[in-house]
Amino acid sequence: MHPLETRDVTAASIIRECTERGKGVETNLGKALWLDTPMIELIHGEGTIEKRIPAMMRMFGKYGIDIRKEPILVYPTLHYQNGGLEISDDCATGVENLYAAGEVAGGIHGRNRLMGNSLLDVIVFGRNAGIYAAAKAKETASPEKLTLAHIEKFNKELEAAGAASDVASPMLLPHYSRKK
Ligand SMILES: Cc1cc2nc3c(=O)[nH]c(=O)nc-3n(C[C@H](O)[C@H](O)[C@H](O)COP(=O)(O)OP(=O)(O)OC[C@H]3O[C@@H](n4cnc5c(N)ncnc54)[C@H](O)[C@@H]3O)c2cc1C
Structure with missing residues (x-):
């Protein structure tokens, strides 16, 4: 090659x-x-x-x-995922009031991202997502009392499905790359 x-x-x-x-x-x-x-x-x-x-x-x-x-x-390892969430120009998703940018979003890089373009993506779309989310927040009434009940509910669902884990995010890098 x-x-x-x-x-x-x-x-x-x-x-x-x-x-x-x-x-x-x-x-x-x-x-x-x-x-x-x-x-x-x-x-x-x-x-x-x-x-x-x-x-x-x-x-x-x-x-x-x-x-x-x-x-x-x-040897090759997982380095990037071409996302899956569809976002619009203002980084809005199909879920009301949820904005997204970066690896979670799909379509920006086609099927094979060019080297270095992820950081460009997260800066450009991350900035847009922040700007539009902040503008939307101004016109969105927040609930009277903010709680984390939805997270507890989600964790219970994971437990019931046998998918509970104490790991906050997928581990991309192998254990030997994490020197203590
Ligand atoms: C080894 C390596 C080298 C790279 N080199 C380059 C490069 O040279 N140039 C380039 O352009 N790109 C590079 N990339 C790709 C680039 O770094 C990533 O695409 C980019 O950082 C993704 O940003 P993100 O904000 O979308 O996601 P992330 O940076 O992965 O942010 C997601 C965050 O969400 C958190 N999270 C996940 N699940 C949960 C949860 N349930 N609750 C709370 N938080 C959660 C994670 O802990 C993480 O902090 C590299 C990637 C790797 C792995």
Whole structure:
């Protein structure tokens, strides 16, 4: 594959190498491929990694791996979801008084989001959602007493359905990426 292919093509290529071609390296978390990070410095010059991908360098550094000197094992993981909620220009949803923006909203990026465009999306649509929600709040009568009863009701429904959990949101990153 070309090194500048879209991420879905890259992910599919890695998976294909590990499955169909049987070339993956066995790890305790499944198969993976070597990403030749030292090659980045060989091609683009010393200091490129620190300048271009410092966060990645620091992240691996916490585990004693200098990605400028050693290749790293990689495998695709869940990184983004193309949402599902339909929103209008003002970020309103089909539910009265509920506004949405970001990954939960669908349609903005088509079926394959371009790199970097999620942060653009959350800034543009997040701002719009805030502006329109604040304007709507001014003309919407609030109940006499605000309560969290709806959350308790929802939690009871989850329990009854056997879907209760103490995890507030889905865990996207694997446990080994959360160094204590
Ligand atoms: C590893 C990684 C790297 C990325 N790199 C880039 C990049 O370089 N450029 C780019 O444009 N995009 C990138 N993205 C994508 C981008 O970060 C996300 O699409 C964006 O942050 C989503 O913002 P959001 O506000 O829609 O959702 P989130 O940031 O996921 O916010 C949702 C919030 O809701 C909370 N929540 C969930 N359920 C509940 C609940 N029941 N009750 C209360 N709170 C709840 C969550 O805890 C979370 O704080 C990356 C994503 C990942 C995972």
